[in-house]
Amino acid sequence: MSVIHILPEAVANKIAAGEVVERPASVAKELLENSLDAAARQVEVDVEGGGKRLIRVVDDGCGMSRDDALLAFERHATSKIRSAEDLTEVATLGFRGEALPSIAAVSRLILETRHKPESSGTRLEIAGGRLRDVKETAWADGTNIEVRGLFYNTPARRKFLKSESTELGHIASLVTHYALAHPDKRFRLASLTNEILNVPPAASPRERLYQVMGGQLLDQLVEFGPTERRMPQLAETHDDTDTVQEAALARISGFVSRPEVQKLNRSQIYFFVNRRLVRDRLALHALNEAYRNILPAGMFPVALIFLELPPSEVDVNVHPSKTEVRFRHSSFTHDLVRDSIRQGLLAARPVPAFPMPRRTALAAREPEETEALERLNEDAPPVATAGINPCLPSSANVVVRGDFRLASPAAAAVTGWLRLEAEPPFTPELTRPPVPPAGSEPSETRSREAGEFPSNLQPLGQIEESFIVATNAEGLWIIDQHVAHERILFERHLHRRSGAKVEGQRLLLPIVVELRPEQNAVFQDIGQELAANGFEAEPFGQRTVAIKTAPADVRAENVESLVLEILDGVGREARALSLEELRGRIAASVACHAAIKVHTPLDRNKMQWLLNELSRAECPMTCPHGRPVVLKYGLKEIQKAFKRI
Numbered sequence: 001m002s003v004i005h006i007l008p009e010a011v012a013n014k015i016a017a018g019e020v021v022e023r024p025a026s027v028a029k030e031l032l033e034n035s036l037d038a039a040a041r042q043v044e045v046d047v048e049g050g051g052k053r054l055i056r057v058v059d060d061g062c063g064m065s066r067d068d069a070l071l072a073f074e075r076h077a078t079s080k081i082r083s084a085e086d087l088t089e090v091a092t093l094g095f096r097g098e099a100l101p102s103i104a105a106v107s108r109l110i111l112e113t114r115h116k117p118e119s120s121g122t123r124l125e126i127a128g129g130r131l132r133d134v135k136e137t138a139w140a141d142g143t144n145i146e147v148r149g150l151f152y153n154t155p156a157r158r159k160f161l162k163s164e165s166t167e168l169g170h171i172a173s174l175v176t177h178y179a180l181a182h183p184d185k186r187f188r189l190a191s192l193t194n195e196i197l198n199v200p201p202a203a204s205p206r207e208r209l210y211q212v213m214g215g216q217l218l219d220q221l222v223e224f225g226p227t228e229r230r231m232p233q234l235a236e237t238h239d240d241t242d243t244v245q246e247a248a249l250a251r252i253s254g255f256v257s258r259p260e261v262q263k264l265n266r267s268q269i270y271f272f273v274n275r276r277l278v279r280d281r282l283a284l285h286a287l288n289e290a291y292r293n294i295l296p297a298g299m300f301p302v303a304l305i306f307l308e309l310p311p312s313e314v315d316v317n318v319h320p321s322k323t324e325v326r327f328r329h330s331s332f333t334h335d336l337v338r339d340s341i342r343q344g345l346l347a348a349r350p351v352p353a354f355p356m357p358r359r360t361a362l363a364a365r366e367p368e369e370t371e372a373l374e375r376l377n378e379d380a381p382p383v384a385t386a387g388i389n390p391c392l393p394s395s396a397n398v399v400v401r402g403d404f405r406l407a408s409p410a411a412a413a414v415t416g417w418l419r420l421e422a423e424p425p426f427t428p429e430l431t432r433p434p435v436p437p438a439g440s441e442p443s444e445t446r447s448r449e450a451g452e453f454p455s456n457l458q459p460l461g462q463i464e465e466s467f468i469v470a471t472n473a474e475g476l477w478i479i480d481q482h483v484a485h486e487r488i489l490f491e492r493h494l495h496r497r498s499g500a501k502v503e504g505q506r507l508l509l510p511i512v513v514e515l516r517p518e519q520n521a522v523f524q525d526i527g528q529e530l531a532a533n534g535f536e537a538e539p540f541g542q543r544t545v546a547i548k549t550a551p552a553d554v555r556a557e558n559v560e561s562l563v564l565e566i567l568d569g570v571g572r573e574a575r576a577l578s579l580e581e582l583r584g585r586i587a588a589s590v591a592c593h594a595a596i597k598v599h600t601p602l603d604r605n606k607m608q609w610l611l612n613e614l615s616r617a618e619c620p621m622t623c624p625h626g627r628p629v630v631l632k633y634g635l636k637e638i639q640k641a642f643k644r645i
């Protein structure tokens with residue numbers, strides 16, 4: 001019996017129209033999605049010539065009967081939806097019924113398939129949209145689709161394809177991400193010369209990440225969630241049968257990078273909604289919010305975010321290639337993403353490992369890898385505001401791009417990740433999975449080694465009267481005294497402000513500050529918030545204000561530069577800042593001006609106080625501008641360096 005049917009015109013017309021076959025990777029995407037929708041447990045993808053010559057996808061899914069196989073190549077033929085209402089609740093990756101006919105129209109295609117209950121299979125040959133041959137065939141369960149000579153009959157479109165390696169890179173990226181979203185399935189991707197990915201079913205997303213990217217990357221990430229929240233409208237109903245409860249839940253989990261991993265663009269942020277990879281501004285915004293005051297402005301984390309929502313909560317009929325979605329409860333979804341990631345980051349409180357000496361690390365690598373790394377470092381533009389704000393990294397070196405721990409033998413995986421910053425996102429040889437040693441597990445010890453900020457540090461002294469050296473049984477720790485104090489003061493100030501008005505301390509003499517017109521305009525805008533942060537000021541002449549109080553931690557001689565910094569900072573952002581962002585800015589500036597400076601001697605008690613306070617901070621790993629506060633040289637690394645293990 002046929003399960004595929006042609007959608008009535010009225011339904012077909014409601015489907016987001018547009019071309020889906022742009023390049024080999026779009027063919028691979030549609031075929032892969034079909035295999036996953038067919039409940040395949042394993043999917044194998046073979047490509048030749050970057051997919052321009054051949055893309056073959058073989059699965060062990062439900063297969064198709066002869067009638068279905070023929071029908072599948074008609075426009076709007078699908079087994080996945082029937083009516084317009086179904087469009088509001090799509091639970092499969094596909095639903096448009098357009099992929100197979102579109103692909104078959106621009107290639108030479110062979111389909112071999114067998115529907116499980118049937119004794120024989122079907123083989124079809126189609127070229128340029130015309131059926132050339134149909135016959136019965138012996139075929140194991142599942143489906144094999146071979147697409148040869150993509151765009152052979154539309155040379156103009158073929159011309160737009162990029163080099164074989166670029167196209168292969170896109171396919172590798174795609175298969176890798178489907179593999180991440182479906183850890184319980186086996187995926188294999190091979191070109192004529194290379195097996196690019198081959199991963200058996202994994203027990204957890206963490207294990208899959210390890211299979212695909214290797215332990216080095218896992219070390220740079222913090223796992224968050226799963227967090228579950230009831231969808232708003234259903235939260236009010238009191239029906240607690242199992243199915244309703246399940247359907248009403250939103251669930252999120254994933255991996256985000258430690259604060260010291262700072263990327264120059266968003267190319268390593270992956271957001272999956274119901275296991276579909278999508279681009280979504282809302283999620284990017286929520287992620288940014290989660291990293292507020294943890295990452296410097298303009299820097300981006302690595303993130304793999306898996307969001308599961310009831311299908312009726314997500315509109316996937318937005319874009320022909322199904323890469324964009326709309327959420328029915330967008331602010332609920334936004335906040336869930338933000339809160340879960342933020343909680344994960346704060347709970348892990350990850351501390352960066354001690355960077356290995358660069359030269360030693362690089363010496364262990366192949367020359368071209370070294371070159372690539374060096375190029376990456378040279379290419380790094382200096383942080384935009386460097387030099388203006390003393391709290392920001394002053395050179396690109398401080399912006400650790402996840403390339404510490406390079407001396408480890410499994411460095412290949414890190415290189416792969418590092419190079420992902422370039423286009424194409426995944427080049428084939430780099431996604432080659434590191435082969436885990438037999439029986440190995442994603443290493444638990446690694447993540448524990450990376451550790452969190454402890455409460456039992458003993459200060460030993462200072463380096464250059466700027467960096468506190470401390471120890472405990474885990475190893476040696478170096479703490480930047482200025483940014484550590486800044487983090488403590490920042491959290492304290494924000495905490496006070498969130499409770500009520502911050503009481504300022506009366507200055508002995510008011511400080512008179514002259515403002516440029518644009519500073520004056522900002523002052524008019526945010527004067528009230530400044531007052532609530534402890535700065536009482538009065539106009540004093542046309543462009544001059546007299547500041548009468550300032551937050552207690554700030555010394556009088558710093559008040560003027562502090563106020564000007566706040567005004568200039570806000571001015572650059574025009575008036576787009578939210579109140580919360582504005583408070584964060586003010587708190588960060590106050591903290592920076594009030595914190596102990598470098599080149600300041602500290603006695604043991606002061607150092608101990610600072611370490612204790614830091615251990616109680618919510619987010620002790622970076623300063624409010626995203627600079628690292630602490631480095632750890634773990635006992636294992638020390639022992640290794642002395643060749644004791």
Ligand code: ADP
Nearest residue numbers: 034038072078079094095096097098099100143
């Ligand atoms: P859609 O996926 O949007 O339904 P497609 O053109 O991609 O449309 O596929 C048409 C139909 O062909 C699907 O609805 C499905 O029933 C069937 N089909 C496609 N690929 C497979 C496969 N690998 N295994 C089983 N059935 C498939």
Ligand code: MG
Nearest residue numbers: 030034094099
């Ligand atoms: Mg499909």
